Amino acid sequence: MTGNPDNSSDFSESLVAWFLQHGRRYPWRETCDPWFILVSEVMLQQTTIPTVLGRYGEWMRRFPNPAALASVSEQEALRSWEGLGYYRRVRALQAAAKAVVEQYGGTFPRDETALRALPGIGEYTAAAVLSFAFNIPAVLIDANVARVLARLYDDPTPIDTTVGRRVLRRRAEELLHRNNPRAYNSALMELGQTYCTPGAPLCLGCPVRTFCRAKDPTSLPVKKQERTISSLEHWDIWCLTEQGLLLELQPPTARHAGMYRLPQRPREFAETLPHLRDQTYSVTRYKVTRHIHRACVTVVPRASEHFISLSRLEALPLASPDRKIIRALLV
Template structure:
C-alpha cells in the first residue's frame, strides 16, 4: 500500500525555493491563452473559477466569453433577470452555481458598491463562495497570499509529498491546505497559483501522468518512491442510482407545453417538458401511467403518441434513461403557479427559454 511506502515529507526552504523556480519557469513557457487570463478583474476571475468547478476548460471557454459579452460587470449580472442568467448558463450543469453567482452579485453591487472584498474571510461571507473560490480571487485578482485547493492541485500536491492520508477526508484535506499555504511565494502569487492548476491540468493528470515532461519530477516524492499509481484516489467514487423517466411533448395545435421546474425539483428555475419517473413495465401499462402522471402534474389530459427518442444521461449521482414521447392535447385545465408556471409556446420560441440539457435536446427534435 502507498501508506506503507511513503512517509510525511518535510518541505525544506531549499525544496520550496526550487519548486517555485521550476514551476514558474515552466508556466512561462506553457501557459495557455485563456480568455479569463486577459484581465485580473476580480469579477472575471470569480465567474471563471465558478464555471470551472467540475467542468473542463475546453467547455468553459465559450460559455465564459458569451457570459462576459452579455454581462460584462458585476452590476450587469446583479441587475439581470434570473432567466437570462440561467439561459447563459444552460448546458454547464450544476445550476446552483449560476444562482449563487447571481445572488452574490446583488450583494456586491448593492451593498459593496461593486467592489469585491480582498480577504478570504470577507469573500466567504458572499453566497456560493467557499474557501477555494475566495482564495482564487484573492491570489489571482489581488496577487495576495492565499492558498488554493481544487481537483488539479489536490492531485498534484498529494503526489508531490506522497500523501499517506486519504485526500478526500478531513485529515488529508487539512494537510493539503497546509502544504498549499507553505508553498506560496512572497510575491507573484497570482501566477504561482495559476501555474499550480495548469501543471495539474496539463501534466499531473489523473491517469497516466506525464512525469517525464514534469518540471518538478525530481522533487516529487511519489515519483521518487515509485508509488504514483498506488496513492489513494483524490476523488470519491460515485455510487450511481439508475432511474427511468418519461418526458412528454404535448401538442395543442401549433403549440407545445413547457413548465418551469419548481424550487424543490432537479432543475429549479429551468424550463422543461412535463417529466416524471416511470415505474411500469410493459408498453401498455407505461402508457396508462404516463397519461395519469401527466394529468396529475399539469392538469391536462392527453393521448400518448409515438416514442420520439430515448436519451441516456447522468445528473450528479443518477444515471437516467429518459423516454421522450409525443402526445395530443385532449382537455383539462392547465395547472400553473408562481413557483412553477406552465405555458403553451411555439417550438420556435423555445430558444428564448432556459431549458434543461435534455429539454434542449428534445426541443431540437421538434424542428
C-alpha cells in the first residue's frame, strides 16, 4: 500500500474490505428493494439515524410498496410522517409513489434519467437508489463524503463553490469502486460518520490512514459560507371551547401545507390576552420562539381556522412542535 489516494483501486478495495468486516448494519442495508432504499434516503435527508431507526420499520410495514402510499390520502401520509419533520418530503414521496405505480406498474426504473424524472428525486437520491438497490456505479456526495475527500487530498478549495463541487465530483468518480458501488458508497459515508468526523477526526484508527494526505484535518473542509442561525418569533392563540380547539389549516403554499397549527395573531393583539406559555424550537436555520396566549370569546375565527374536537386531534396531521405544545397544554 502507498500513502496516496490517487491509487484509486487500492484505496477503494481497502475501504470496501474494512466496511464489509466492520460496517454498521441498518435495515436499509439489508435490502435491495428500491422502494425501501428510497424511503430510507428520503427519511435520512434531514433526520438523524437514531430517529429514523425508531420509525423506519413501522413505516415500511404500513407502506411496504409504492402502491400502499399512493392509495392513502395526503392527510394520512402527513400524519404518518409526524416526528420526522420536513413534511414536503412525504408529499414528494407520495407523488413519486403514484408516478411509479401509474407509469411503471409499481416497478422502479433502473436508469438515472427515468429516476430523476420522478417527483422529488434529484441527483443524489437517484444515485443512492442506483447504487444501493441495483449496485450500479453512481457517485454519491453528501456532507460526510465531501469532508472525507477534502481531507484525503488535503484540499483547501471551499467545498461549497462551483470549483470545489467540480473537484469533489471528479475525485469521487475516480475513486468509485466499479464492481461494488453498493458497499463502497456506504463505506465512504460511514468513514465520515465514524472516523473522519467533523471537528477532530480519529485518524489513529482510520482504515484508510495510509492513503490520506491531510496535514491538519481539523482545518478541513473549508467552506465559503458559514451557516448563520436567525431568530424568529410569532404569537399564537389557544382557543379551547366546547366545540373543540381552534386550529388553522395551512394553505397549499405554506411550508406545512395540509397540516394544522395553532392560529397566529399579530403581536399587538396577542399581547392583550393572558399569556399561557412560550415554546422554543429549531427549524432549518431558525431558532423559533412561539408565544402562546389564551383567547376565547374575543377571537373571531378566520376562514382557514376550524374548531377541531379533541377526539380528532390524534389523527390530525400536526407538525411536531404543535403536537408537543398541544399535548402539554391539554394536560
